[in-house]
Amino acid sequence: MTAELIHRLHFAFTITFHYLFPQLTMGLALLIVVLKSVALKTGSEQWDRAARFWGRIFAINFVFGVVTGIPMEFEFGTNWARFSRLSGGVIGQPLAMEGVFSFFLESAFLGLFLYGENRISKRMHWFSAVMVFVGSWISGFFIIVTDAWMQHPVAYDRLPNGQFEVLSFWQLLMNPWGLLQYAHNMTGAVVTGSFVMAATGAFYLLEGRIENYGRIFLKVGVIAGLVSSILIIFPTGDLHGKYVARNQPAAIAAMEGLFHSEAGAGLVLMGQPNEETGQIDNPIVVNDMLSFLIYGTTKAEVKGLDQIPHDQWPTALPLLYYAYHIMAGLGTWFALLMIVSAILLWRKRLYTARWALWALLLSFPLPYIANTAGWMTAELGRQPWLIYGLMRTSEGYSNTVSASNGLFTLLGFMGLYLLLGILFTVLIYREISNGPEAIAVDTARID
Amino acid sequence: MMGFIWFWLVAVMIVGYVVLDGFDLGVGVLHLFLVRNEAERRTTLASIGPVWDGNEVWLLAGGGTLYFAFPLLYASAFSGFYLPLMIVLWLLILRGISIELRNHVEVGVWRALLDGLFGLSSALLTIFFGAALANVLRGVPLQADGYFFLPLWTNWQPGPHPGILDWYTVIGGLVALIALTLHGALWLSIKTSGELEDRAHRIVTPLWIALVTLTMVSLAATIVVRPASLNNYFNYPFTLVVPAGVIASMAGIWLFNRKAQPVKAFLSSCLYLFFMLAGACWGLYPTLLPATTGAANDITLSRALSGPHTLAAGLVWWGFGMILAIGYIVFVYAKFRGKVDLHANGH
Secondary structure, three states, X not given: OOHHHHHHHHHHHHHHXXXXXXXXXXXXXXXXXXXXXXHHHHOOHHHHHHHHHHHHHHHHHHHHHHHHHHHHHHHHHHOOHHHHHHHHHHHHHHHHHHHHHHHHHHHHHHHHHHHOOOOOOHHHHHHHHHHHHHHHHHHHHHHHHHHHHXXXXXXXXXXXXXXXXXXXXXXXXXXXXXXXXXXHHHHXXXXXXXXXXXHHHHHHHHHOOOHHHHHHHHHHHHHHHHHHHHHHHHHHHHHHHHHHHHHOHHHHHHHHOOOOOEEOOOEEEEEEEEOOOXXXXXXXXXXXXXXXXXXXXOOOEEOOHHHOOHHHOOOOHHHHHHHHXXXXXXXXXXXXXXXXXXXXXXXXXXXXXXXXXXXXXXXXOHHHHHHHHHHHHHHHHHOOEEEOOOEEHHHOOXXXXXXXXXXXXXXXXXXXHHHHHHHHHHHHHHHXXXXXXXXXXXXXXXX | OHHHHHHHHHHHHHHHHHHHHHHHHHHHHHOOOOOOOHHHHHHHHHOOOOOHHHHHHHHHHHHHHHHHHOHHHHHHHHHHOHHHHHHHHHHHHHXXXXXXXXXXXXXXXXXXXXXXXXXXXXXXXXXXXXXXXXXXXXXXXXXOOOOOOOOOEOOOOOOXXXXXXXXXXXXXXXXXHHHHHHHHHHHHXXXXXXXXXXXXXXXXXXXXXXXXXXXXXXXXXXXXXXXXXXXXXXXXXXXXXXXXXXXHHHHHHHHHHHOOOHHHHHHHHHHHHHHHHHHHHHHHOOEEEOEOOOXXXXXXXXXXXXXXXXXXXXXXXXXXXXXXXXXXXXXXXXXXXXXXXXXXXXX
């Protein structure tokens, strides 16, 4: 195994595991604000307890996000030193801003939210929840700004020593790629939060216990799930896809499995890309659809991989193709399931429709897979570039850190994260089994 | 000028991290042997529960600031210190998980395991941080291209081919362990009451004696290992106020602890950490990372500094952001001020 591959796997593994947590943090932060707002407006103790219950799950999830997030900032330097040396002046800024503008805010108000409920007023407690939400969403923004600059570098200059320098700070933050990606990504986080909340509600109703809370979770989860599952496709996914098509033609061709340029290109729903023959095996295709989706007309020509020099093809082409198709396929399922669930909710039949409750319960892992697949699409689509068009991945890793040392720490992370994954699952399972009533009793005693 | 400003801004972030996360690391070390029962342990952990996470943010924000202000230093040091940094990351992960999950576990055996992990990871982190600073002061085998790679240890000598650990950096690690444990003991004597407070108060004396001894040894060792550390002090004699501050703050810790004024003793300990770190930074300036392979390979301020636009933009948002951040921090500490009362504190 080459050092380049090890360093790529190192970052890919640790960031993939890390992002399992922030997507729930960001989605749930919004839903907790919803619960707290209803509680504040109606004075309902039940909604307050619901918020407290999700606050506990949020706290566990948050800590896993924090501890797996710290390595990410370090790895820019440890594993990608040559990249950091040249690009630090640009992407170091949003990364530092994340700490200064988001983490201080988030950690301060989360401390108040979790530990301070009886030291502050109800309104202040609600405000803490809002600030935790704001902090976590600011954090997401700066990470997206960082990634967007690597995907679509803007507002930079090069110093004589080769380093990148920010020319316009405002343009760096307002990178159009970043804004679209942010909208799409944050909606994805809300999808995860909604599905987790709805699945928990479905679990309680199917079990026939704590049903009053089950109904609250289902209602909030399904409504937020409906809105986010639609927004994730249209307009955020649609606009983001069109922007990728215009700016990274190699990525879109590989994602769609389009080996040959075509006027009236078809949309491949299924099939396996065959790099040797340059075809899709066992294809199921909707004619003209790809041209329409990208350019709004069925006759437009879409650039295929044949027009792109082979050394600029994404390096893991089949994986990129599958990641994209998994994301898009699951996204379709989310919209269908949430539309049906919302109709049932509106018709007041959701709470007794066991088949729908089962579908919601079993679907909770899927947004995690879809969000992960979406990020794989973005990052594999950028290959072979580290900074699109400017710096190749092979030029960025730390060449003083040998493959052996990299493998040593990668294995260490794998072992540690296996342990963390088990621990997380057990803890969350216990919280959900205990339910909101268990905490309510505990808190009442302390009050 | 920009270089001077950003050098000291990064130094401020490091001091902020050490002073703030320092006491919760110290509490982590102490809770291994200072507490006698479950209630005391919960009190001890509750004294840092709402703040440890925010304290750790200083490390991240400081790292980010270093990254964009001095990309060469960030790239070189982080890849060169690859192995110890990865160990630090693993320790930070174990520590964060163990303190936070303790609240969610009721079984005694698991609690004992998490407590042990929390104490051990806190202790090892203080040692690693101290050793890391000592590595920077001693210098590393930088090549002409600005990179190096250090093994964990070689022959334990701070010569031209050192490892992360040698006799000098081990002293640095011990200074940090004792200084932060003392810092944590003073925090506990502010935040706790009764027998626990007494014990925290009493343990300060032996820790203080160890601290004074180790501080003197480490200062002497630094002069032996890198005599150039003294240059700035000889060229600008008024800066000898920094070592004088180290001595005065150590005296302050002793005095105020004896008079049972824990807040003032704790502030003296903050000053001690500040003077020690500022003294180390001033001993280096304008070098950021000295080379053991000859001064031509040193990473200096001017060599590592980012472009002018980057730094100018950074100055604006950094100043604005840190004022906001200090606002929240003061607010949270004010909300949680006073002795920990388990019954009022929940969780």
